[in-house]
Amino acid sequence: MARVFPLLASQIIIFFLFSFSNQSYGYATTLDKNFFRLKEEKLSHFRLYWHDIYSGSNPTAVAVVAAPQKNSSTLFGAISMIDDPLTEGPELSSKLVGKAQGFYASAARDENGLMMVMNFAFMEGKYNGSTISVLGRNKVFSPTREMPVIGGSGLFRFARGYVEARTHKFDATTGDATVEYNIYVLHY
Template sequence: MASRLLLSFLLFLLLSLTAAHKHNLKQKYSHLHFYFHDSITGRNATAVPVTKLAAGAHPQSYFGIIAIMDDPLTEGPELNSTLLGRAQGLYAATGQEEVSLLMTMNLAFTAGKYNGSVLSVLGRNQPLHPVREMPIVGGTGLFRFARGYVLARTHCLDLDTLDATVEYDVHVIHYGKILDV
């Protein structure tokens, strides 16, 4: 089983490199900086829990809760600053002892240079830690063949509602859009 997985991964890597070479693409590095606004309360909630706390779970870990999100990404920390896109996906509380989230989301850009492009993030987020690192596992549009990482820092967190604004520093290597597809 492990050898099949390794073989599949190596084949995927070879095909990716061949496609980039075939289209004579140059590798690019981009640094993006924006704010992620997650609101699970109120009339304009952007994240909706779809499960409840697991039976017997430590209440401060939120273990078992899954939320679907469509959170705005803005240029500044204020919700009314320039909208750059949306973080769409889900997060699941996977830690039994501490708050630890599995994040699976698309950062879909709707403005500026990256309008129409998407970065896909899949990784662990421990929101009570000062800095969290999550991997970028792919992308579309200008972010084709993307890989990199996101550094997340909580800008503000309301402990009563759990609504949060999170600063995102994104470092990504990509090839850009292939025009002849």
């Protein structure tokens, strides 16, 4: 019996040390990144052109909520859904590499500012099936706008970074726009 107690005591001490070292709280546990077989993190840059098309018989952006106040110069409260082509070059006819899918809403009463929520869903090459998620403020008439990358899927799992948007072309009559997006993303 005298030999069992020290053995049992040492096992209990080891159990408690192991339990606290991995910071388990019942509903959450800290994991080692090797559990997901994550390789070394890398920084990638993409330059894409986003085509937001309201006009014509096959629009890629549609208004789903109109601005509640008809006299609002900023269209505060308006919401549009998008399924916009992402191309390699500024021409819509250039190579399609993915789609920007999501929505944007006019979120500022006194200036033209959008809240953008979209996934860049890649359809080309090794990134086919992967997404980069962007959510942030887009002050549309500023020369350069920056929005955060908040995540992704596939090859962009655990992604973080930012995008810079610059308007390449805007037609005030139709609402159609082509915007250059430079994406800087850290991923595994």
